[in-house]
Amino acid sequence: MKNKGLLALAFGSFAIGMTEFTMMGVLIDIAKDLKIDIPTAGHLIALYALGVVVGAPVLVLYTSKYPPKKVLLYLMLAFVVFNLVFAIAPNNLSLMISRFLSGLPHGAFFGIGGVMATRLVDKSKAAQALAIMFTGMTVANLAGVPLGSYIGHHFSWRYTYLMISGFGIITMMALYKWLPALPNNSDGNIFKQLGYFKTKTAWIIIFMIAIGTGGLFAWISYIAPLMTTIAKIDESGVPMVMILVGLGMVVGNLAGGKLCDSIGPQKAIIISFGAMVVCLTLIYYITHITPLAYILSFITGAASFSCSPSLQLLLISTAKGSETMAAAAGQASFNLGNTLGAFLGGLPITYGLAYNTPSLVGIGMAGIGVLLTFYYIKTNNQKALKAA
Numbered sequence: 001m002k003n004k005g006l007l008a009l010a011f012g013s014f015a016i017g018m019t020e021f022t023m024m025g026v027l028i029d030i031a032k033d034l035k036i037d038i039p040t041a042g043h044l045i046a047l048y049a050l051g052v053v054v055g056a057p058v059l060v061l062y063t064s065k066y067p068p069k070k071v072l073l074y075l076m077l078a079f080v081v082f083n084l085v086f087a088i089a090p091n092n093l094s095l096m097i098s099r100f101l102s103g104l105p106h107g108a109f110f111g112i113g114g115v116m117a118t119r120l121v122d123k124s125k126a127a128q129a130l131a132i133m134f135t136g137m138t139v140a141n142l143a144g145v146p147l148g149s150y151i152g153h154h155f156s157w158r159y160t161y162l163m164i165s166g167f168g169i170i171t172m173m174a175l176y177k178w179l180p181a182l183p184n185n186s187d188g189n190i191f192k193q194l195g196y197f198k199t200k201t202a203w204i205i206i207f208m209i210a211i212g213t214g215g216l217f218a219w220i221s222y223i224a225p226l227m228t229t230i231a232k233i234d235e236s237g238v239p240m241v242m243i244l245v246g247l248g249m250v251v252g253n254l255a256g257g258k259l260c261d262s263i264g265p266q267k268a269i270i271i272s273f274g275a276m277v278v279c280l281t282l283i284y285y286i287t288h289i290t291p292l293a294y295i296l297s298f299i300t301g302a303a304s305f306s307c308s309p310s311l312q313l314l315l316i317s318t319a320k321g322s323e324t325m326a327a328a329a330g331q332a333s334f335n336l337g338n339t340l341g342a343f344l345g346g347l348p349i350t351y352g353l354a355y356n357t358p359s360l361v362g363i364g365m366a367g368i369g370v371l372l373t374f375y376y377i378k379t380n381n382q383k384a385l386k387a388a
Contacts, residue, residue: 248303253309
């Protein structure tokens with residue numbers, strides 16, 4: 001039952017991963033359909049991220065007194081409804097509003113689901129449980145996004161989001177049947193939940209995620225032109241590159257869970273961010289060698305997503321009494337990293353530099369992630385000494 005419960009959470013992760021990342025693949029199709037330019041259509045990406053940032057703390061705050069299984073079911077119902085509205089939206093305004101609304105359940109689902117995942121297993125395997133849940137999102141990048149993009153290109157992007165709504169319904173059925181009805185481990189105290197943001201530790205981790213994971217998005221946001229202009233790969237070869245990135249994310253996520261359970265989240269995060277720095281450095285210098293460009297796509301995908309279970313476990317383990325709020329805040333921070341990495345990574349290109357220069361921005365952001373992790377360890381060691 002518990003393993004099936006993790007599988008149900010992974011289904012939700014898959015559906016949410018598809019609705020977030022498929023947008024990059026069908027953006028041109030949406031722009032053509034609604035007769036708007038691509039930059040305007042690109043606002044749909046930012047609006048979803050804004051929905052995550054707003055919805056994560058607000059929905060967790062006002063659902064904390066209810067049983068987690070029931071809340072997850074209602075969050076997935078909202079996911080289905082908002083994506084259906086998005087799929088049939090007749091104009092740009094209704095499209096923008098429904099896209100913002102579809103981002104609202106994202107952070108709360110991962111926050112509540114993440115805490116649930118750790119409760120379904122022994123403490124020694126908490127990070128691996130989180131990795132199983134997040135496998136759904138990595139599989140979405142590996143298989144779901146290419147499928148949704150293909151449907152969007154050859155039929156209609158609206159069919160893609162109807163399909164995503166269907167995955168949401170499947171998730172609801174899996175949650176209802178397989179997820180145990182565990183009691184609420186929160187007293188529903190709103191002030192206790194909000195109290196998480198009063199701690200220095202919380203903000204160190206939030207910045208760690210928002211800046212450190214931004215290194216991934218500084219690179220991946222511009223991976224298509226990087227491959228076509230620097231690696232000299234034909235446009236027809238870009239989907240294979242994305243599949244390799246997605247496969248790397250699957251492998252890295254699962255390996256990161258095991259690494260975290262073996263050596264602890266702090267050390268695992270340093271290794272993950274450090275590996276990202278090394279990979280992005282190699283991308284800058286040797287992407288022009290085509291075979292290595294393919295190999296690096298896989299390895300960088302693995303390095304970039306290996307930090308996910310560790311970051312989520314660190315959030316949950318440092319937020320006694322407000323674990324769900326912390327986990328949801330992590331998702332909001334991840335989406336801030338998405339926006340920040342894409343924006344900063346695009347600045348060198350705006351000034352006419354080559355498409356491998358965003359990786360330099362990524363190196364800086366992942367490097368700051370390493371430094372913030374060391375600062376977190378130092379701060380907590382000092383607290384331990386004062387308490388002794």
